[in-house]
Amino acid sequence: MRCPFCKEDDSRVVDSRTTDEGAAIRRRRECASCGRRFTTAENTVLIVAKRSGVQEPFSRAKVIGGVRKACQGRPVSEDDLGRLAQRVEDAVRAAGIAEIPAMEVGLAILGPLRELDEVAYLRFASVYRSFDNLEDFEAEIALLRAEGEPLGQEPVNTKSNTRPTTKSSQSS
Ligand SMILES: [Zn+2]
Numbered sequence: 001m002r003c004p005f006c007k008e009d010d011s012r013v014v015d016s017r018t019t020d021e022g023a024a025i026r027r028r029r030e031c032a033s034c035g036r037r038f039t040t041a042e043n044t045v046l047i048v049a050k051r052s053g054v055q056e057p058f059s060r061a062k063v064i065g066g067v068r069k070a071c072q073g074r075p076v077s078e079d080d081l082g083r084l085a086q087r088v089e090d091a092v093r094a095a096g097i098a099e100i101p102a103m104e105v106g107l108a109i110l111g112p113l114r115e116l117d118e119v120a121y122l123r124f125a126s127v128y129r130s131f132d133n134l135e136d137f138e139a140e141i142a143l144l145r146a147e148g149e150p151l152g153q154e155p156v157n158t159k160s161n162t163r164p165t166t167k168s169s170q171s172s
Pocket residue numbers: 003004005006007008031032033034035036
């Protein structure tokens with residue numbers, strides 16, 4: 001393992017411990033050249049199997065990318081997205097299988113996203129579950145209303161407040 005300080009290839013393990021209840025291994029290494037210490041982590045690779053048959057490693061960045069679109073204009077920070085992706089990863093890892101259908105990853109996103117922002121959730125769910133008419137939205141909103149507590153934050157209303165009050169065109 002290459003030393004991140006001096007790029008020397010030779011290092012020795014000085015400590016090794018499992019973390020995350022055995023799901024990962026962390027190693028403390030010491031560089032044979034400069035003597036500095038650094039940590040490496042070893043994790044099983046989660047494979048996401050798409051419907052097309054394509055397999056790819058699970059990526060938190062991909063989760064964030066997908067969710068970010070649904071969160072446009074919503075009060076959701078990068079930190080929120082990072083935490084959501086972590087929760088999704090924890091959830092799919094907790095399933096304890098090496099290969100997860102992409103569907104399952106989408107399902108794992110829905111719960112945390114709903115807690116984060118209900119509008120973003122509706123947007124994401126509408127794509128993910130292919131809502132194709134108003135009734136689908138209405139049914140989902142009814143479900144949210146029935147299950148959820150009142151919203152903690154006011155929905156972003158309209159942009160009309162920011163518009164200047166002067167009428168611009170007075171042509172005759
Ligand atoms: Zn070194």
